[in-house]
Amino acid sequence: MKVVDVQRIVVQVPFTPRQQKITAREVYNWNILELCRVETDTGHVGWGETVIHYTWARVSDQAVERVKGKSPALMVNDDSLGAGLQMALFDVVGKILGVPVYELLGTKVRDWVPISWWSIDAPPKDWAAEAKDAVAAGYTSFKLKPRPWFDIVAQVDAISKVVPPHFKLDLDPNQTWQNAATAIPIIKKLEKYPIVAMYESPIPQNDILGNRQIRRATGRPVAMHFGNPPYITCVREEVVDGFVICAGKSAVVKQGILSAEAQMPFWLQLVGNGLTTTWAAHLGAVLSHATWPTITCVNLYSHQLLKKPIEVVGGYHQVPQGPGLGVEVDEKAIKKFQVPEKEIKKFRDQGLPYNAPDPRIINCVVYPGNSCVYMASTSQGYGYFGAGHGPAYAEGVRMEPWPDDGSKEWAALYARAQQHPVRARWQVR
Numbered sequence: 509m510k511v512v513d514v515q516r517i518v519v520q521v522p523f524t525p526r527q528q529k530i531t532a533r534e535v536y537n538w539n540i541l542e543l544c545r546v547e548t549d550t551g552h553v554g555w556g557e558t559v560i561h562y563t564w565a566r567v568s569d570q571a572v573e574r575v576k577g578k579s580p581a582l583m584v585n586d587d588s589l590g591a592g593l594q595m596a597l598f599d600v601v602g603k604i605l606g607v608p609v610y611e612l613l614g615t616k617v618r619d620w621v622p623i624s625w626w627s628i629d630a631p632p633k634d635w636a637a638e639a640k641d642a643v644a645a646g647y648t649s650f651k652l653k654p655r656p657w658f659d660i661v662a663q664v665d666a667i668s669k670v671v672p673p674h675f676k677l678d679l680d681p682n683q684t685w686q687n688a689a690t691a692i693p694i695i696k697k698l699e700k701y702p703i704v705a706m707y708e709s710p711i712p713q714n715d716i717l718g719n720r721q722i723r724r725a726t727g728r729p730v731a732m733h734f735g736n737p738p739y740i741t742c743v744r745e746e747v748v749d750g751f752v753i754c755a756g757k758s759a760v761v762k763q764g765i766l767s768a769e770a771q772m773p774f775w776l777q778l779v780g781n782g783l784t785t786t787w788a789a790h791l792g793a794v795l796s797h798a799t800w801p802t803i804t805c806v807n808l809y810s811h812q813l814l815k816k817p818i819e820v821v822g823g824y825h826q827v828p829q830g831p832g833l834g835v836e837v838d839e840k841a842i843k844k845f846q847v848p849e850k851e852i853k854k855f856r857d858q859g860l861p862y863n864a865p866d867p868r869i870i871n872c873v874v875y876p877g878n879s880c881v882y883m884a885s886t887s888q889g890y891g892y893f894g895a896g897h898g899p900a901y902a903e904g905v906r907m908e909p910w911p912d913d914g915s916k917e918w919a920a921l922y923a924r925a926q927q928h929p930v931r932a933r934w935q936v937r
Contacts, residue, residue: 509552509604511580514572514593515545518560518852518862519845521781522810526637530630531808533871533909534886537561537864538808541781543842544592546600548580554600555837557783557813558592560861564755564778567593580604584612587756591780594756595787595833602832609787609833613761614794620824621792623647623785624678624775624801626808629655629886631906632666639667639675642807648823649676649705649801651775655886656684656893656900657873657907660694664701676705678775678801684893685710685900688718692725694901699726706731706800708752708775712894713737719747731775731800734763743770750774750800757791764795777803782812785825786833793827811841870910870922872934875902880934884925892929908934 519541523531531538537560544556544567558567567590575583580597587594602609610616625642627635627650635652642650650667654660664677679698685691691710698704706729711718713736723730729749732742742748751774753763760776767774776798778788785804792798801823812818815836818825828834852862871889873881881898883889893900912918924930 509579509581510549510577511546511575511583511597512549512577513545513547514576514596516567516572516592517543517545517842518847519543519813519842520847520864521813521845523808524810526634527627527808530634531628532867533869533907535562535628536867538779538805540847540862540864541813542567542592543783543813543837544596546575546580546593546596548600548604550604552600552603554580554596554598554603554832555783556592556595556597556599556787557780558590559780559784561863562779563591565590566861567591585758587758589756591756591784595783598757598787598790599832606831608827608829608831609790610793610827613757613790616793616827617796618793618827620821620826621789622649622799622801622824623820624649624651624803626651626803626805627653629653629658629907631658632663635663636666636670639671643671643675645807646820646822647807648674649678651678651680651801651803654679654681654684655889656898656902657871657886657889657905659903659905660901661697661903664698664704668701668703671703673702675703677701677703678706678708679704680708681710681900682890683709683712684890686894686896687711687715688721688725690900691718691722695722695726695728697901699728704728706749709733716741716745716747720745723747723749734767734774739766743772748772750797752777754778760791761795764791764798768795768797771797773797773799775800775803779803779805781806781809782814782818782835783833783837785812785818786814786828786835789825789827790833811838811845813838813841813845868912868922870918870925872908872910873898874906874908874934876904878934880932882921882925882930882932884922888925888929897929
């Protein structure tokens with residue numbers, strides 16, 4: 509068997525209406541996917557997908573050329589091929605051999621795998637509405653992004669009022685809670701809510717002493733991305749309860765085995781749509797300690813690009829039993845959402861991947877007392893607040909987006925904020 513053709517199809521799948529509003533400030537372009545369609549001389553076809561502006565590795569022209577004319581079975585374990593291509597190779601090999609992908613990965617330990625709903629930061633009412641949707645869709649957990657520009661206590665409180673007691677929240681501040689002295693009081697405020705299940709990277713991961721203090725101060729598990737600090741340091745210094753794993757197949761399996769040796773559970777964090785979610789399920793089926801809910805963000809998308817959508821029951825979805833990934837792509841939907849080649853070429857000619865227009869929003873962090881920090885993008889906020897230029901938590905703080913209104917005032921402030929966040933008085937608009 510040999511690879512005879514690789515097609516790369518860029519699609520832009522709209523997010524759900526509420527998530528279009530929520531993601532406009534930061535991850536708006538995660539709806540751009542590159543699908544890989546791999547065909548072999550046996551007549552079999554495999555599919556994979558890459559979130560171009562997030563996934564752990566894109567597929568390059570060089571990677572495509574490397575697999576052409578080769579046996580896909582010889583190439584599947586090469587993580588350098590990129591997310592979508594590696595996934596597609598596993599899919600086609602499984603189809604050729606007539607076995608599910610999990611049979612190519614290891615020994616199956618579970619038939620159903622846990623999965624979580626996900627959202628970037630948002631006002632309390634939007635998070636509560638997302639949580640209600642999650643419950644209705646069969647989920648039992650929700651991975652959330654606390655940020656210094658929202659009141660995390662108010663956000664959790666709003667969710668607690670609309671979900672059943674068994675529903676859980678996993679909170680990921682992305683290291684913005686600064687240090688143990690700042691983070692522990694926030695954690696103590698959240699302890700009165702039983703729905704808060706665990707924390708990921710509350711402060712910089714290389715702060716070994718601080719993370720150990722946090723872990724000892726809370727009865728909830730604390731997780732970090734695998735590899736920082738080094739695995740052996742995490743185990744020896746007892747700074748974490750488990751990991752976040754996000755990589756290609758070979759790295760995921762290695763990290764999963766090391767986690768199991770230390771008796772540490774982990775999240776699989778493999779962001780994407782229906783194909784990626786299915787791929788993550790096959791990995792979760794063979795990794796014994798993949799017991800924390802997988803994060804794929806599939807709930808963001810208005811269409812999974814699968815003929816049969818993934819069904820979640822009690823927080824789990826079933827690992828497909830058919831050959832390959834065991835799902836059938838919806839080629840009509842792919843055609844509907846495909847980006848025209850002429851649009852892709854504009855970016856390719858500049859050596860860039862296809863992207864969506866920048867929404868151009870001034871992000872106004874408004875505090876009680878009407879002081880404000882203006883940011884040209886929320887990505888600025890990680891360094892700004894992480895370095896202590898603003899509080900990690902403030903009761904009543906909120907984010908007020910100010911989209912480009914064409915005014916000279918907006919343009920002047922946006923130009924200043926692009927250089928550095930601007931602190932000033934808040935003016936109601």
